[in-house]
Amino acid sequence: MPRSVLSGTISSPKIDVVIDTGNPFLNRTVDGFLRIGTVAASKVAVEETYHCMDKGSISKGKLEAALKKMCKEGVYWGTAAGVYAGMEYGVERIRGKRDWKNATLGGAISGLLISAASNNGRDKVIKDAITAGAVATAAEFINYFT
Structure with missing residues (x-):
């Protein structure tokens, strides 16, 4: 029986944003906040888009609620990631090991x-x-x- 194979690579554009606060601890904390906060906000955007498409309608109220949820989730998860990145760096500096x-x-x-x-x-x-x-x-x- 003949069979076919699909092969290829998928790549996405890479965006690097660097914010230099002059302090390595703050740099890692801000970087963690921005990276994971963006992922969380993007996740909510996709979920809300799916819900709007599933129901077949969108309104100003739904859009405002989606934006509010995006910001809330982005800040929550970004803060958690920022705290973790900062704590891990702090522990590394205290222990002197990586x-x-x-x-x-x-x-x-x-x-x-x-x-x-x-x-x-x-x-x-x-x-x-x-x-x-x-x-x-x-x-x-x-x-x-x-």
Whole structure:
């Protein structure tokens, strides 16, 4: 039986935005905020576009609600990423080493700070710190193997 194979490459344009605050800690924090905040806002834009196309209508109110949701999600996830990037860099500077342990500690500290700022109870704050540390460590190992 004949078969065909589709092969090729997909590439996307690369956009680099550099904001130099003169402080490496702030540079990494701002970079994390902008990168992940943009991803979160883009995700919401695609979801809201799908909902409008599915329903077949769009209104000024829906557009305003979508923009508000984009900003809210972008700021939330951007802040979380910025806190993590800053904490990981801070841990790296304190330890004087660059390894997976920085991701673990940076993630745990970030999870703890973000959960505590959300007025969660003590047990929830500890669980969030453990989860964030585990996710950051897993991401670090995945990046190492790819």
